Amino acid sequence: MEHLNGNRLIGKTVIVTGSGSGKTGYGIGQAIAVLFACQGAKVLVVDVNEERGERTVDAILGNDGIASFYLADITNSNECKNVIKSVITNYGSLDVLINNVGVGGLGSVIDLDENQYKNVIDTNLNSMVSMSKFAIPAMVENGGGSILNMSSFVAIRSGGFGPAIPYALSKAGIIALTQQMCHDHGSDGIRVNCIAPGHIYTPMVENRVDENLRDLRRKAAPLQTEGTAWDIAWAALFLSSDEARWISGVTLPVDAGLLTASPLSMLDKLTN
Numbered sequence: 001m002e003h004l005n006g007n008r009l010i011g012k013t014v015i016v017t018g019s020g021s022g023k024t025g026y027g028i029g030q031a032i033a034v035l036f037a038c039q040g041a042k043v044l045v046v047d048v049n050e051e052r053g054e055r056t057v058d059a060i061l062g063n064d065g066i067a068s069f070y071l072a073d074i075t076n077s078n079e080c081k082n083v084i085k086s087v088i089t090n091y092g093s094l095d096v097l098i099n100n101v102g103v104g105g106l107g108s109v110i111d112l113d114e115n116q117y118k119n120v121i122d123t124n125l126n127s128m129v130s131m132s133k134f135a136i137p138a139m140v141e142n143g144g145g146s147i148l149n150m151s152s153f154v155a156i157r158s159g160g161f162g163p164a165i166p167y168a169l170s171k172a173g174i175i176a177l178t179q180q181m182c183h184d185h186g187s188d189g190i191r192v193n194c195i196a197p198g199h200i201y202t203p204m205v206e207n208r209v210d211e212n213l214r215d216l217r218r219k220a221a222p223l224q225t226e227g228t229a230w231d232i233a234w235a236a237l238f239l240s241s242d243e244a245r246w247i248s249g250v251t252l253p254v255d256a257g258l259l260t261a262s263p264l265s266m267l268d269k270l271t272n
């Protein structure tokens with residue numbers, strides 16, 4: 001992990017929601033937690049799955065970083081409040097919140113399951129409202145802070161897993177949430193940004209993506225390479241660090257150029 005080491009977040013305290021790890025590969029939240037710790041941050045790993053969360057903490061501690069785990073279901077607003085309390089109790093302040101939790105949700109308007117729809121909106125979007133509601137006052141007390149929300153290219157273009165109204169709506173809402181929060185809390189020194197990842201190979205998608213689809217996902221974007229959780233983590237590091245002190249309200253696609261492409265513009269790549 002030596003190549004991850006640096007000092008860009010020395011002295012910062014960070015919460016990363018959904019930063020538990022998969023058994024086989026790195027999720028986006030996990031990569032962010034590990035990279036940020038390697039850059040000097042104290043990291044609170046938050047996840048609904050204890051085993052996954054502890055795996056991330058072990059990876060950080062094994063690299064001489066500072067981290068602890070907080071078990072929480074962030075669809076519950078009270079648990080969000082306790083996450084913030086815990087970071088203040090353990091580390092004294094809060095500088096950076098990464099709202100990363102996200103789950104998939106398929107279905108068209110005709111056939112979506114209403115309960116699943118509500119659960120996806122609660123998990124992906126409403127949880128970010130709750131986490132931010134309790135994080136912002138703590139950041140203001142500390143002189144300001146940075147919030148990064150994880151959206152998706154699917155907020156802007158249809159994705160490849162079939163109709164996905166619950167997922168797409170939740171991810172589009174995150175972009176609006178980012179802009180509104182940037183506007184509402186900028187004068188308090190709070191920066192709010194958003195990343196829209198493209199096709200990233202993580203534990204979230206590995207069960208749904210066979211080798212053929214994996215190859216097509218790679219070929220669908222101009223750079224023709226597969227995205228990893230680390231590609232998102234490095235972008236998150238920049239947006240969360242003081243280097244980005246004048247950047248707020250943006251949605252940054254990290255997608256190998258996917259959003260510039262159309263099915264016809266990529267036809268020769270997709271069929272070769």
Ligand SMILES: NC(=O)c1ccc[n+]([C@@H]2O[C@H](COP(=O)([O-])OP(=O)(O)OC[C@H]3O[C@@H](n4cnc5c(N)ncnc54)[C@H](O)[C@@H]3O)[C@@H](O)[C@H]2O)c1
Nearest residue numbers: 018020027028047048073074100101102152197200202204
């Ligand atoms: N992988 C991709 O291709 C891709 C593309 C675009 C956007 N994204 C977004 O990036 C983010 C991370 O994706 P990933 O692929 O790393 O996912 P992942 O499934 O690997 O990790 C998500 C983590 O969130 C945790 N979690 C789920 N519900 C929770 C809850 N209610 N409370 C607390 N923790 C909870 C899970 O236990 C898991 O550890 C998500 O918001 C996802 O929508 C991913």
